[in-house]
Amino acid sequence: MSSTNNISFLILVLLQVLVVLHTNYVKVNVGANQGTPAQFILPESLARARSGVIGTAVSRIAPGSEKRISLPDIQPHHSQYYAQWLYTGRVFILEPDRVLPGRLGHRYYEMEEHARWGHHLKVATELRDIDFQDALTDAIIEWINEFREGFDRRHGEMLAFRIDRDLSPDSPARRVPIEASIKYWRTREFKDLSLVHLKGPEWFVQGLFAELVPFVGSTAVSRKSIAFPKDLSQTCDYHEHTRLGRPCYKSPLPL
Numbered sequence: 001m002s003s004t005n006n007i008s009f010l011i012l013v014l015l016q017v018l019v020v021l022h023t024n025y026v027k028v029n030v031g032a033n034q035g036t037p038a039q040f041i042l043p044e045s046l047a048r049a050r051s052g053v054i055g056t057a058v059s060r061i062a063p064g065s066e067k068r069i070s071l072p073d074i075q076p077h078h079s080q081y082y083a084q085w086l087y088t089g090r091v092f093i094l095e096p097d098r099v100l101p102g103r104l105g106h107r108y109y110e111m112e113e114h115a116r117w118g119h120h121l122k123v124a125t126e127l128r129d130i131d132f133q134d135a136l137t138d139a140i141i142e143w144i145n146e147f148r149e150g151f152d153r154r155h156g157e158m159l160a161f162r163i164d165r166d167l168s169p170d171s172p173a174r175r176v177p178i179e180a181s182i183k184y185w186r187t188r189e190f191k192d193l194s195l196v197h198l199k200g201p202e203w204f205v206q207g208l209f210a211e212l213v214p215f216v217g218s219t220a221v222s223r224k225s226i227a228f229p230k231d232l233s234q235t236c237d238y239h240e241h242t243r244l245g246r247p248c249y250k251s252p253l254p255l
């Protein structure tokens, strides 16, 4: 574990102790079906406000009983991500001590970061936490903006598959891999663009073609002019909360 992760872990433990001392909390048993059971202590108000699954489970506990719920299919180390999200309200994919793009060893970090993001997204879906999903959309947009022209076809296809696995068919986040691919893929990656060669899900392939049409044969407008958010003030069009009529996770939580 890196020094940054050590500090993050210690802060998490300290916060958990403070929560136990000063807040109503809920004990969440995880991992029973994964062979590695563990228990997390989460602040009840935050957990209920964020997660539909935890909120429903806690509401079924009889008044006066210990607030303890079980989520046997969730892996313990994935729950740690979720606890960090509840306490900080942000998702951190880019770590301070990471190897930057273009540096030796970055490829390993890159795949690890992408896999970690995928695990987060799975947990967000399992716990029905729309805010966590939206925060993850922002995290992957930040990740893409660090790569820029380094965001290649493999990244686009991989991201589309993860979104396809966990988010609903009408999720606005589907636009992220499509628009990022149009903007950042190298020209050669479009050369053999066909339904046969592309490996992404069907909506991704169709979306790419649909977005590319206005640029085909045009010398006046480059595909690289397609809009893609530069910072987190421009990302709500890609969030689930917009179609659900809810405030953004970046708004203060009414607790």
Ligand SMILES: [Zn+2]
Residues within 6 Å of the ligand: 134, 235, 236, 237, 239, 241, 247, 248, 249, 250
């Ligand atoms: Zn938003």
